[in-house]
Amino acid sequence: MSQVIRSPKMYDVCVIGSGAGGGTAAKILTEGGLSVALIEAGPPVYPEKDFKMLMWPYELPHRGIGVGGRAAENFGEFLAPNGAWDIEGEPYTSAPGSNFQWFRSRIVGGRTNHWGRIALRFAPIDFKSATRDGLGDDWPIAYDDLSPYYDKVESYIGVFGTRENVSSAPDGMFLPPPKPRCTDLIVKKACDKIDVICIPSRLAILTKSVNGRLPCHYCGQCGRGCVTASNFSSSQVMIPPAMKTGKLTMITGAMAREVILGKDGKAEGVSYIDKATRTEKRVNARAVVLAASACESARLLLNSKSPQFSNGLANSSGAVGKYLTDSVGSDGWGIIPQLEKMPPHNHDGVGGMHMYIPWWKFDRKNDFPRGYHIEFGGGRDMPGVGEFNDLLHEEEGYGATLKKRARQTYGTGIGMAGRGEMIPNPDTYCEIDPSVVDKWGIPVLRFHFKWSEYEIRQAKDMQETFRAIIEAAGGEYKTKTPLGGERPFGIAEGGKIIHEVGTARMGSDPKSSVLNGFCQAHDVKNVFVMDGAPLVTNPDKNPTLTIMALAWRASEYLLDEAKKGNL
Amino acid sequence: MTENSVTRRDILRTLAVGAAGGSVLQVIPAKAAEYAHELVHNEKAASPAGKYVPKYFSAHQYEMLLMLCDTIIPKDDKSGGAVEAGAPEFIDLLTSENEDWQLAFGGGLQWLDNFCSDRYSNVFLDCTPEQRKEVLDLIAFRKNAKQDPSLSQGVAFFALLRRRTCDGFYTSKIGIEDLQYIGNTALREFPGCPPLPEA
Numbered sequence: 001m002s003q004v005i006r007s008p009k010m011y012d013v014c015v016i017g018s019g020a021g022g023g024t025a026a027k028i029l030t031e032g033g034l035s036v037a038l039i040e041a042g043p044p045v046y047p048e049k050d051f052k053m054l055m056w057p058y059e060l061p062h063r064g065i066g067v068g069g070r071a072a073e074n075f076g077e078f079l080a081p082n083g084a085w086d087i088e089g090e091p092y093t094s095a096p097g098s099n100f101q102w103f104r105s106r107i108v109g110g111r112t113n114h115w116g117r118i119a120l121r122f123a124p125i126d127f128k129s130a131t132r133d134g135l136g137d138d139w140p141i142a143y144d145d146l147s148p149y150y151d152k153v154e155s156y157i158g159v160f161g162t163r164e165n166v167s168s169a170p171d172g173m174f175l176p177p178p179k180p181r182c183t184d185l186i187v188k189k190a191c192d193k194i195d196v197i198c199i200p201s202r203l204a205i206l207t208k209s210v211n212g213r214l215p216c217h218y219c220g221q222c223g224r225g226c227v228t229a230s231n232f233s234s235s236q237v238m239i240p241p242a243m244k245t246g247k248l249t250m251i252t253g254a255m256a257r258e259v260i261l262g263k264d265g266k267a268e269g270v271s272y273i274d275k276a277t278r279t280e281k282r283v284n285a286r287a288v289v290l291a292a293s294a295c296e297s298a299r300l301l302l303n304s305k306s307p308q309f310s311n312g313l314a315n316s317s318g319a320v321g322k323y324l325t326d327s328v329g330s331d332g333w334g335i336i337p338q339l340e341k342m343p344p345h346n347h348d349g350v351g352g353m354h355m356y357i358p359w360w361k362f363d364r365k366n367d368f369p370r371g372y373h374i375e376f377g378g379g380r381d382m383p384g385v386g387e388f389n390d391l392l393h394e395e396e397g398y399g400a401t402l403k404k405r406a407r408q409t410y411g412t413g414i415g416m417a418g419r420g421e422m423i424p425n426p427d428t429y430c431e432i433d434p435s436v437v438d439k440w441g442i443p444v445l446r447f448h449f450k451w452s453e454y455e456i457r458q459a460k461d462m463q464e465t466f467r468a469i470i471e472a473a474g475g476e477y478k479t480k481t482p483l484g485g486e487r488p489f490g491i492a493e494g495g496k497i498i499h500e501v502g503t504a505r506m507g508s509d510p511k512s513s514v515l516n517g518f519c520q521a522h523d524v525k526n527v528f529v530m531d532g533a534p535l536v537t538n539p540d541k542n543p544t545l546t547i548m549a550l551a552w553r554a555s556e557y558l559l560d561e562a563k564k565g566n567l
Numbered sequence: 568m569t570e571n572s573v574t575r576r577d578i579l580r581t582l583a584v585g586a587a588g589g590s591v592l593q594v595i596p597a598k599a600a601e602y603a604h605e606l607v608h609n610e611k612a613a614s615p616a617g618k619y620v621p622k623y624f625s626a627h628q629y630e631m632l633l634m635l636c637d638t639i640i641p642k643d644d645k646s647g648g649a650v651e652a653g654a655p656e657f658i659d660l661l662t663s664e665n666e667d668w669q670l671a672f673g674g675g676l677q678w679l680d681n682f683c684s685d686r687y688s689n690v691f692l693d694c695t696p697e698q699r700k701e702v703l704d705l706i707a708f709r710k711n712a713k714q715d716p717s718l719s720q721g722v723a724f725f726a727l728l729r730r731r732t733c734d735g736f737y738t739s740k741i742g743i744e745d746l747q748y749i750g751n752t753a754l755r756e757f758p759g760c761p762p763l764p765e766a
Contacts, residue, residue: 398639
């Protein structure tokens with residue numbers, strides 16, 4: 001059969017994964033003069049061909065929901081490739097009683113091709129939450145350690161926003177925000193009435209040209225991928241400068257299988273399955289950066305067993321796969337009669353929210369720990385499949401009346417989504433499934449997931465707030481959520497918010513953490529993890545910006561250590 | 568598809584020129600996008616109406632589907648109806664690819680014929696317009712199923728068909744224009760909200 005093909009070449013660093021963290025690492029490391037092999041499980045991305053920017057639903061025979069309607073569950077055919085809850089031949093399992101959903105994207109750039117572009121800094125308190133309320137653990141680093149790197153990332157990728165001085169949502173290096181949509185003005189006014197903070201959002205979308213990238217053209221379709229790279233994706237913003245150095249070797253279609261440990265106790269490379277030929281190949285490197293996404297990196301560490309690390313590489317603490325969290329999510333919507341009177345107008349704007357509600361109850365006692373923010377949208381968006389699902393839930397009959405009702409209600413809905421902090425718990429983790437392998441022969445992950453009373457009370461609070469805002473706006477709140485069952489108060493299934501982090505957390509104590517504050521493994525000095533896995537807490541801020549700031553900082557540290565000969 | 572990507576390249580070129588040259592155009596690629604829609608439209612027009620060969624439904628079923636879609640969203644003084652907008656083709660394509668849809672729509676249409684045969688001794692299409700209206704007025708409202716549980720399968724079928732007809736119609740050019748959606752175009756500045764009417 002096939003034999004392992006060893007490339008004679010020795011790279012300085014092998015980076016696994018080309019998303020937010022891997023792309024950042026590739027850029028910083030190559031610009032710092034190191035040679036980098038970047039291995040990516042998916043194919044290259046070709047924005048002009050692959051992104052469906054400015055297409056109408058009727059230009060696709062399936063109108064956006066794909067063959068048999070099956071793309072609908074993966075956010076539709078319009079989504080930039082290749083995100084999916086299920087990848088053929090690459091399963092994962094959930095333990096009995098758990099239902100965890102894992103959204104993966106095998107392509108250069110990973111999930112940054114289609115992410116929500118919400119770019120929020122963690123707040124100073126988020127690094128010290130345990131000190132405040134005794135739950136979980138503090139980070140080994142503080143906001144001040146990361147703040148200069150938030151500055152660097154924001155200045156480089158371009159983030160719009162405004163300086164607001166809200167303690168739960170620190171200000172950053174912002175481009176000007178886009179003008180508010182009608183829905184923003186209505187929600188803002190309602191929030192003012194009931195003393196809820198509502199401010200311009202912070203999204204990684206250019207409202208001015210940055211580094212030659214064109215400013216946004218306001219088609220409202222960032223999720224489809226942006227052909228002009230006017231929003232941030234790793235594939236279009238991090239990889240090109242790395243390529244330009246001449247120091248980057250990109251290996252696509254490469255499914256990492258194991259980090260190889262040398263006799264000296266250091267990693268000496270990565271073995272991967274070349275998907276095209278189904279052969280095992282190997283990259284030799286002086287250091288390894290795992291940035292395959294939090295759970296995929298945990299899987300890789302757990303699958304990298306050796307006499308020295310029988311429970312998985314860099315896992316003497318046993319913390320790999322543990323401390324898994326996702327954001328708490330609960331959604332709702334209402335009808336705003338005022339919007340019926342709006343004349344037709346272009347409401348597209350940027351692809352995402354122009355305003356949002358940061359966590360505003362940080363100064364009072366709540367019946368749950370930590371907090372959440374609220375994203376909202378609605379109004380006269382481009383009609384799509386499912387446009388009138390909610391209307392048709394109530395509206396009956398057929399014919400001219402139905403058509404009139406559709407005209408009348410189009411664009412009058414406002415949807416809200418709460419995104420909050422989950423506290424790590426011992427019932428929520430991932431491990432290697434003892435009996436299942438994927439089609440590449442690699443053992444897969446098995447997930448355990450459980451919301452605690454903390455998160456459920458938070459979801460309850462979200463629902464009450466959504467209702468209060470919609471009613472303060474003179475609207476009718478439509479969402480009804482159960483008090484119990486599997487999803488009390490509409491709390492999303494674990495993984496559904498796609499903010500899964502924490503599975504190789506950093507910490508100052510090697511007995512309870514995998515990495516130090518520079519994302520470097522306590523056990524193996526030339527192994528780093530630079531995705532969502534190092535995060536100690538998962539505050540109500542979407543993790544991507546923090547993943548990039550941590551990766552930038554860790555990469556500079558790696559460069560420094562390499563120069564000193566410490567790796 | 569080739570035409571579309573050419574069009575999108577045109578759009579990009581226009582965008583790039585617009586940004587680099589500081590063009591004063593407010594709406595840049597609307598014309599280019601319009602061109603793509605024309606292409607799709609012309610392609611459809613090239614095959615004469617009625618020539619569509621259903622991928623899943625039998626000729627009889629498809630005729631029922633046409634009639635039902637047309638009843639759910641008819642032409643009115645503002646816009647064309649669901650049939651003109653291609654909703655039946657959309658439903659047929661998706662049904663041909665999905666076993667759940669096959670059961671729901673294939674079985675639902677058969678239920679409708681069975682129901683009409685029991686009640687009027689004719690299949691749906693052979694009923695008088697008054698009889699058809701009577702049946703639809705029964706299955707188009709959920710409350711009827713509460714009073715008469717024997718209608719519940721028909722009510723479920725009609726609710727699903729109504730949903731899918733709306734999907735097909737409101738993702739078509741006709742349906743999107745009917746709603747007066749304005750956008751899917753490139754702007755140099757986002758204008759924001761026009762003056763809000765009083766609440």
